[in-house]
Amino acid sequence: MYLYNAFEKYKFNILKPMRPFKYNWTPLLMQWFDKHKRDLPWRTDSPRDPYKVWVSEIMLQQTRVEAVKSYYTNWMEQFPDIPSLAAAEEEDVVRQWQGLGYYSRARNLHTAVREVMEKYEGKVPDTREEIRKLKGIGEYTAGAILSMAYGKRETAVDGNVLRVFARLYNIEENILSANVKKEITALVAARQDILRPGDFNEALMDLGATVCIPGQPRCEVCPLSGVCLAKRAGKEKEIPLRVTKKEVPVEPVTVFVIRWNGSKQDCVGKSHNEVESAFYLLHRRPAKGLLAGMWEFPNCVGEGKNGKASLKEMLAGVGVKIKKVSRPLEQIKHVFSHKIWKMTVCEAIAEETGELPADWRWVTAEEIADYNLAGPHNIIGRELIAIAGKK
Secondary structure (H helix, E strand, C coil), X not given: CHHHHHHHHHHHHCCCCCHHHHCCCHHHHHHHHHHHCCCCHHHCCCCCCHHXXXXXXXXXXXXXXXXXXXXXXXXXXXXXXXXXXXXXXXXHHHHXXXXXXXXXXXXXXXXXXXXXXXXXXXXXXXXXHHHCCCCCCCHHHHHHHHHHHHCCCCCCCCHHHHHHHHHHCCCCCECCCHHHHHHHHHHXXXXXXXXXHXXXXXXXXXXXXXXXXXXXXXXXXXXXXXXXXXXXXCCCXXXXXXXXXXXXXXXXXXXXXXXXXXCCXXXXXXXCCCCCEEEEEEEECCCCCCCCCCEECCEEECCHHHHHHHHHHHHHCCCEEEEEECCCCEEEEEECCCCEEEEEEEEEEEEEECCCCCCEEEECCHHHHHCCECHHHHHHHHHHHHHHHHC
């Protein structure tokens, strides 16, 4: 019934009878996958380890595959299984994730594996109902784990799969709409390889990532070009239609890299050597919210003279008096899913410093590496460490 309804809905787009509905193209896709599948570090086990599938899929959210490879390898060296990750401190988990961004993913993963240890004796649940209860696991990740690790006939529909099916069936509606996603998910389920559901899901992902790519699809090497309705209609470059949210707001942020020249006994809370050195001020973000619990250089929303004045006032409130502020040293643009930070970085010299609250700290350039710096602040921290290493 579903296929008939889908056919009725899209038949106005079709020049000839809808071949993808009539022709079983799944074997073509699987043959192509067996020959051309990507060599990825999380695909080495057979059968697949559900924990490794889980970690890789969380890392791959909103991150390029090439960027994830080294992070995944390093992660598995540090946390090779669920017990090791569950036993780790959150700060160590976030540090290992540093550079991937969207740190709530790491925290949710950490929370979820602890729940797996407590409620499921360390074994990842093998039903959609149970696995969806774990923090951070949505429909896609659940389908990926269940199909790839447990061989369940579950779909895993990501952006690549949406694009492939929109072109195959010449779907001209917005693929980000809930209705179209639901319809494509049903189409994926109808075509899924019965014996190899996990490989089928991965085959679609690989096809979308390497052949049926955005903008300029490589139809000349696509195993499904002969049944692709968008290609037949000459619309393969126009489809899919993606109607995104309104424009992301840009937020100006002023950042001070504050240097204090003195000895550690001059800095409240520091008691070791009296050697004259340069210290830099770090602040820990609140435990909840954006970049929760991570360290940063002092900053505030605002730009120009107003931004500097606001930041000086905020610092005075924690006992740090600024003597001198340089002209902007650099501009950093950091993109979040819901806003963009346009960061102006200035160097500042501290004239006085009193006893700091617990979430503020003076550190040397070398010590910065011991702190989990929030995404864009990590760039500044690496530069200070590099400069210190040359001295």
